């Protein structure tokens with residue numbers, strides 16, 4: 463099958479686009495992917511750093527990612543997929559309080575929070591129970607009526623300053639690299655629902671998943687799409703393939719790129735849709751990764767520093783604790799993730815100064831991180847890492863869905879319909895494939911004499 467004979471084009475070779483293309487191929491549709499970059503997988507990326515394997519994009523495949531896990535099994539990755547609990551630490555006044563998601567009772571015994579705060583945590587139950595059936599990996603639009611306040615205002619009213627600083631704040635900083643106060647409270651409730659007690663690990667790195675998908679679909683890399691125009695006769699796509707401008711009307715298309723890219727590509731421009739896409743801004747992430755000559759961090763997988771302990775550092779991941787194959791015996795690897803503002807200020811800075819700043823601040827929460835242990839350092843820059851909406855963002859998602867329901871031959875996919883994440887990308891890619899199949903079935907029925 464050549465691209466000129468393909469019926470359907472998928473724009474964007476991240477997880478959402480790859481799964482859409484794979485599902486369409488399984489249904490017998492001739493289809494291919496156009497990817498602007500020189501690799502497939504988008505924001506899921508693993509690199510070999512010295513002797514270690516480090517995830518430099520998506521960090522963790524949570525145990526709640528049932529759809530992604532099912533897809534990985536279908537791709538033949540069952541044996542590589544292992545499941546374990548998450549040992550995480552939160553530093554407070556120089557002491558690391560370690561919790562294990564496999565032992566929820568540990569939250570009762572931890573010295574991280576006072577007894578008054580532990581008792582106060584029950585206040586989370588009411589909104590969680592009320593919204594539970596409507597929180598899913600498909601769309602946050604169903605929470606529009608509840609999307610009326612920030613975490614800051616919810617915390618101030620229902621919780622207290624200690625819970626905000628040492629539990630809720632670190633979680634939100636880790637998930638979105640942003641200040642917890644401004645985050646919509648519905649995002650907090652959704653993240654508490656998806657923060658499962660277990661996590662899946664892949665010894666060869668999370669990129670094994672898009673790699674397996676990539677080997678099952680046809681893709682053209684170095685092909686930047688310039689415009690997409692939906693119509694009753696098909697979708698007109700114009701793209702730049704390594705300097706050559708090409709265009710073709712496909713029978714259908716899936717647009718699987720982040721929202722600001724989607725807004726720029728869609729023709730003709732709709733003001734309402736543009737505004738709704740603009741209400742899905744992304745945080746930016748400059749991560750720093752180290753291969754180390756010795757293991758540090760004990761058996762803790764991840765540290766979530768509160769703002770008072772390390773203002774810019776949001777997450778420390780001890781990569782060697784993700785799985786036995788991640789680092790040779792005795793050696794270690796460490797990843798550091800930062801607040802959006804810290805990353806933005808360093809997007810164009812040279813690696814050396816980024817690494818220097820990173821070590822200086824990280825030593826506040828990982829004192830064993832000595833420069834002499836570092837064998838290899840790597841800086842990864844992501845202009846878009848995860849969607850970080852303001853209050854009212856759920857209504858904007860509903861607006862995007864309303865507009866998409868009116869498309870003739872185009873389906874949207876991506877991680878912006880709900881909290882950003884790999885499972886959300888997979889769920890939306892599969893949904894886009896189903897939408898295309900339904901469009902084709904309707905057209906086939908209409909063509910019958």
Ligand SMILES: Cc1cc2nc3c(=O)[nH]c(=O)nc-3n(C[C@H](O)[C@H](O)[C@H](O)COP(=O)(O)OP(=O)(O)OC[C@H]3O[C@@H](n4cnc5c(N)ncnc54)[C@H](O)[C@@H]3O)c2cc1C
Nearest residue numbers: 474476477478498504505520521522687847876877883884
């Ligand atoms: C640092 C970091 C940490 C993360 N941590 C986690 C985590 O722990 N757990 C989790 O579940 N998720 C995490 N994520 C988020 C997760 O990686 C994403 O939600 C998911 O990979 C999104 O997939 P996608 O296909 O929707 O988008 P993308 O992966 O962004 O794919 C979109 C693709 O479209 C291409 N593209 C864009 N414009 C065009 C164009 N005009 N023409 C052609 N191609 C185009 C891009 O090059 C890209 O390959 C993290 C992301 C980052 C960056």
